[in-house]
Amino acid sequence: MSMVWPCPLTAGVYASMGRAVRVPRPECPSCWSPVVFWSGYWRHVRWRGQERKIFIPRVRCRGCGVTHALLPAFVLARRLDAAEPVGVVIGQVASGACGVRPAAAAAGVPYTTARGWVRRFTARAGELAVSFSALAVELGGEVVRPQPDRCRFAVAAVGAAFTAAAGLPGWAVLGRWRFACAVTGGTLLAANASSPFLVIGRRRFMPPRSR
Numbered sequence: 001m002s003m004v005w006p007c008p009l010t011a012g013v014y015a016s017m018g019r020a021v022r023v024p025r026p027e028c029p030s031c032w033s034p035v036v037f038w039s040g041y042w043r044h045v046r047w048r049g050q051e052r053k054i055f056i057p058r059v060r061c062r063g064c065g066v067t068h069a070l071l072p073a074f075v076l077a078r079r080l081d082a083a084e085p086v087g088v089v090i091g092q093v094a095s096g097a098c099g100v101r102p103a104a105a106a107a108g109v110p111y112t113t114a115r116g117w118v119r120r121f122t123a124r125a126g127e128l129a130v131s132f133s134a135l136a137v138e139l140g141g142e143v144v145r146p147q148p149d150r151c152r153f154a155v156a157a158v159g160a161a162f163t164a165a166a167g168l169p170g171w172a173v174l175g176r177w178r179f180a181c182a183v184t185g186g187t188l189l190a191a192n193a194s195s196p197f198l199v200i201g202r203r204r205f206m207p208p209r210s211r
């Protein structure tokens with residue numbers, strides 16, 4: 001399993017720090033026992049047109065023995081590209097600001113890659129809209145009015161939830177797409193993800209430290 005932590009660093013800074021990034025130690029999301037750091041692995045992330053290698057630490061629960069990878073909030077599960085460029089493309093296309101092709105060109109990613117993001121988001125948009133609307137309300141934010149276009153509705157719901165979260169310590173610096181990635185446990189674009197609401201309910205994301 002993986003958990004996402006609200007990493008305030010950009011992908012570029014995180015990559016340049018190698019294994020020196022100070023990752024906060026969570027509690028086990030299954031049983032709340034203390035965990036210990038337990039090795040980790042390297043993976044790639046694409047950020048501003050460049051592929052960078054990043055280290056993902058793992059922790060192991062002392063109670064139930066399960067290990068969890070601690071993903072920084074800019075990493076999407078099984079995606080090379082960082083969360084922000086993905087979100088920006090989705091936001092532009094969903095709002096009708098432009099089509100996929102110019103959005104892809106602006107983000108510096110292949111057209112087919114950007115089209116894949118938009119398709120995946122569209123497929124999950126109904127579910128994401130409901131989940132993020134619920135999260136916005138749970139965080140004391142505004143009620144999002146349903147919209148006929150479910151992509152637009154989902155993007156509005158992500159925005160409302162982020163606006164509500166940004167009032168709490170530590171979230172504002174992440175921006176809406178790293179926030180969205182964090183609270184869905186990195187599964188924003190995953191094919192067979194459990195619903196984000198369930199992930200939120202089970203707290204597989206780590207709230208920022210209030211200090």
Ligand SMILES: [Zn+2]
Nearest residue numbers: 028031061064
């Ligand atoms: Zn455990």
